[in-house]
Amino acid sequence: MGKKHKDGKKSKSKKKDQTEYTLVDLSPALTQAARSMRTVLSRNLFESGLYAGQDGVILSLAESDGMTAGGLAQKLGVKAPTMTRTIGRMEAQGFLERKPDAEDARLTKVYLTALGRDSVRAIEMAASACDRLATQEFSEKEIRNLVRLLKAIDANLQAEAHAIEEPDED
Amino acid sequence: MGKKHKDGKKSKSKKKDQTEYTLVDLSPALTQAARSMRTVLSRNLFESGLYAGQDGVILSLAESDGMTAGGLAQKLGVKAPTMTRTIGRMEAQGFLERKPDAEDARLTKVYLTALGRDSVRAIEMAASACDRLATQEFSEKEIRNLVRLLKAIDANLQAEAHAIEEPDED
DNA sequence: TCTTTTAATTAAACAGTTTAAGGGCTGCGC
DNA sequence: GCGCAGCCCTTAAACTGTTTAATTAAAAGA
Numbered sequence: 001m002g003k004k005h006k007d008g009k010k011s012k013s014k015k016k017d018q019t020e021y022t023l024v025d026l027s028p029a030l031t032q033a034a035r036s037m038r039t040v041l042s043r044n045l046f047e048s049g050l051y052a053g054q055d056g057v058i059l060s061l062a063e064s065d066g067m068t069a070g071g072l073a074q075k076l077g078v079k080a081p082t083m084t085r086t087i088g089r090m091e092a093q094g095f096l097e098r099k100p101d102a103e104d105a106r107l108t109k110v111y112l113t114a115l116g117r118d119s120v121r122a123i124e125m126a127a128s129a130c131d132r133l134a135t136q137e138f139s140e141k142e143i144r145n146l147v148r149l150l151k152a153i154d155a156n157l158q159a160e161a162h163a164i165e166e167p168d169e170d
Numbered sequence: 171m172g173k174k175h176k177d178g179k180k181s182k183s184k185k186k187d188q189t190e191y192t193l194v195d196l197s198p199a200l201t202q203a204a205r206s207m208r209t210v211l212s213r214n215l216f217e218s219g220l221y222a223g224q225d226g227v228i229l230s231l232a233e234s235d236g237m238t239a240g241g242l243a244q245k246l247g248v249k250a251p252t253m254t255r256t257i258g259r260m261e262a263q264g265f266l267e268r269k270p271d272a273e274d275a276r277l278t279k280v281y282l283t284a285l286g287r288d289s290v291r292a293i294e295m296a297a298s299a300c301d302r303l304a305t306q307e308f309s310e311k312e313i314r315n316l317v318r319l320l321k322a323i324d325a326n327l328q329a330e331a332h333a334i335e336e337p338d339e340d
Numbered sequence: 341t342c343t344t345t346t347a348a349t350t351a352a353a354c355a356g357t358t359t360a361a362g363g364g365c366t367g368c369g370c
Numbered sequence: 371g372c373g374c375a376g377c378c379c380t381t382a383a384a385c386t387g388t389t390t391a392a393t394t395a396a397a398a399g400a
Contacts, residue, residue: 025301025317026301026304026305026313026316026317026320027207027211027297027300027301027304028226028229028297029317029320029321029324030200030203030204030207030320031204031207031208031226032247032320032321032324033200033204033320033321033323033324033327034200034201034203034204034205035204035247036247036323036324036327036328037197037200037201037323037327038201039247039327040327040330041197051354051355051356052355053355053356056198056201059198068378068379069378069379069380070377070378070379077202077205077206077209078356078357078358079357079358079359080378080379080380081357081358081359081379081380081381081382082356082357082358083379084379084380084381085355085356085357085380086355086356088380089355104365104366104377104378105364105365105366106364106365106366106377106378106379107365107377107378107379108378108379108380127197127198130197130327131195131196131197133326133327133330134196134197134323134326134327135196135319135323135326136326137322138319138322142315142319143196145312145315146196146316146319147195147196147199149308149312149316150196150199150200150202150203151199151202151203152307152308153203153206153207153304153305154199154202154203154206156303156304156305156306157203157206157207157209157210157300157303157304158206221385221386221387222386223386223387238347238348239347239348239349240346240347240348248387248388248389249388249389249390250347250348250349251348251349251350251351251388251389251390252387252388252389253348254348254349254350255349255386255387255388256386256387258349259386274346274347274396274397275395275396275397276346276347276348276395276396276397277346277347277348277396278347278348278349
């Protein structure tokens with residue numbers, strides 16, 4: 001139900017100042033889609049012994065092995081303790097290993113193990129299977145546009161997210 | 171780095187059976203965008219005392235007050251215990267209240283309180299602010315397409331998600 | 341009436357996340 | 371050289387979100 005609303009749903013606006021906000025329904029749609037994606041993806045990943053959220057670490061490392069914990073955290077958009085925990089779990093699972101940097105002993109560098117490297121393909125296949133399922137009847141162009149817009153959204157939002165953190169210096 | 175890859179990144183394929191999977195990079199893009207969205211949204215929602223994830227409950231109720239706990243769970247794509255917990259927390263916060271159904275005592279119906287109804291506008295504004303921020307330089311058409319595709323993705327994925335649950339009857 | 345089914349809850353467990361605090365190491369100024 | 375400031379990672383504590391399995395309660399049906 002409700003497939004026809006163009007800008008209905010906003011009809012209950014109380015005529016206050018209103019700020020004239022145009023409802024685009026983006027956030028719920030994005031949230032829902034991402035939730036579904038995560039559900040399916042984690043099911044696909046399960047056989048590999050991976051949880052959704054760990055795949056990003058492996059793919060990042062596959063692209064550039066030996067990243068630091070902090071670098072991974074930043075790249076994946078989580079805080080350092082989260083990454084420490086994730087890495088610890090994945091190390092226990094045998095997907096990767098930590099080594100102190102030879103030059104700067106403060107740094108912890110993270111490397112894929114053989115198992116980790118093996119799982120790269122599994123992850124890529126799971127992800128692409130999921131992607132294909134999700135975009136079944138989409139055209140190539142639609143998919144490209146979609147990904148482009150998604151990345152733009154992320155960039156826009158991250159700029160703001162960081163903009164809020166920075167200027168705090170009373 | 172890596173802004174130019176069209177279908178590079180796949181170049182490391184080992185020439186195995188390959189299954190010919192075309193990498194569209196959708197899932198990471200979607201995941202990242204959703205994560206950023208959630209971060210910004212929960213910041214916007216924070217003043218209302220809401221956490222991201224609770225907004226869906228209030229909006230659903232705003233659209234159709236008196237839904238059952240199970241109905242909410244299904245609509246929002248979570249399992250019943252999650253909804254029980256969320257509802258419990260939100261009831262404690264004063265946003266909604268539970269009432270047993272008069273006709274079928276098994277059912278728990280959920281209603282918005284005055285506070286809950288007040289927060290609807292705050293949520294809508296937070297969401298639309300977030301949406302506008304995310305889609306700053308997008309055209310109307312791009313946004314519409316984006317939302318349409320996102321919903322289609324959700325539909326595609328949910329169909330699969332359920333398809334896996336059902337046919338299990340040995 | 342008794343059994344089966346359905347709805348919600350509770351319990352136990354775990355992933356992911358955060359902030360705050362701790363610890364080791366670098367590097368720079370003195 | 372020494373010491374202190376700062377950086378990077380980790381630990382600790384707390385909370386949300388999530389799941390499966392077991393429990394309780396009520397309706398529906400045989």
